[in-house]
Amino acid sequence: MARLIGLIMILGLSIGVIAQDDGQTIAAAERAYILGDYEQAIALYEQVIAQGATDGVLYYNLGSAYYMAEDYGRALVNYLRAQMVMPRDGDLQQAIARIRSERLDLQGDDSELLEGLAAITLSSTTQDELEGGTFALWTLWFMLLTVFIIYRQQAWRNVLLTGLGIVGVIAAIGLVLTTSRWYVETYTPQAVVTAKESSVMSGPDVDYLEHFVLHSGAEVRIHDVEDGWALVRLPDGRRGWIQVADIAAVSPEIDQAIRQ
Helix, strand or coil, X not given: CHHHHHHHHHHHHHHHHHHHHHHHHHHHHHHHHHCCCHHHHHHHHHHHHHCCCCCHHHHHHHHHHHHHCCCHHHHHHHHHHHHHHCCCCHHHHHHHHHHHHHCCCCCXXXXXXXXXXXXXXXXXXXXXXXXXXXXXXXXXXXXHHHHHHHCCCHHHXXXXXXXXXXXXXXXXXXXXXXXXXXXXXXXXXXXXXXXXXXXXXXXXXXXXXXXXXXXXXXXXEEEEEECCEEEEECCCCCEEEEEHHHEEECCHHHHXXXXX
16 A cells, blocks of 8 residues: 555656646747747747647647748647637637738638538537537437426427427537538548648649649648548649648647558
């Protein structure tokens, strides 16, 4: 027992030291940003995130440092990562809109149905919140249905029937939005061009025909990955192959996976 308590104390002290080190690194990054040393701020924020931190404010600050360094692609990637954690933040939404208005490639809303449905909730809820809210609505619907079946008084049954209809419609909409967002984020994940300029080819090799050129900050959807190339689709429906090294997936897990 004494050995177990000792191990727990050592583990707790280790976690405390790591948290303290992260705090010192973040403070140093903030000082570098204030002093205009954006490259140093970027390096320090990246260091903290590489150690496993996934805080939305960290991603936002890193995106701001990249923006001030005029690296719009990496700035937008990190802003979008922050949006996954804190979608309702007003400053973050303004920062995303600013980059989209300043980048070289002008892009509109996504032309695909599922991607369009997924985009509806991006700036208002996280995926977990959306799933939790939908589950709660369906739980409420089944509870109302149970009461409706058991209760025999006609007046109350009419009220319950109305409630079933209203909650059922809202729950169905929630299910559609939740499913579409999950599908899009899983099978056609969002990515951003981080290279200053990148050619989009007709096939996964430099020997294929060049379709068009994208610039830093352009947003795409990944449909396939092959030998260091990604098949991407633009919001207007255009498709082509781009080098994986020239893009970054918004999801850190997917970004790591496409580079293996």
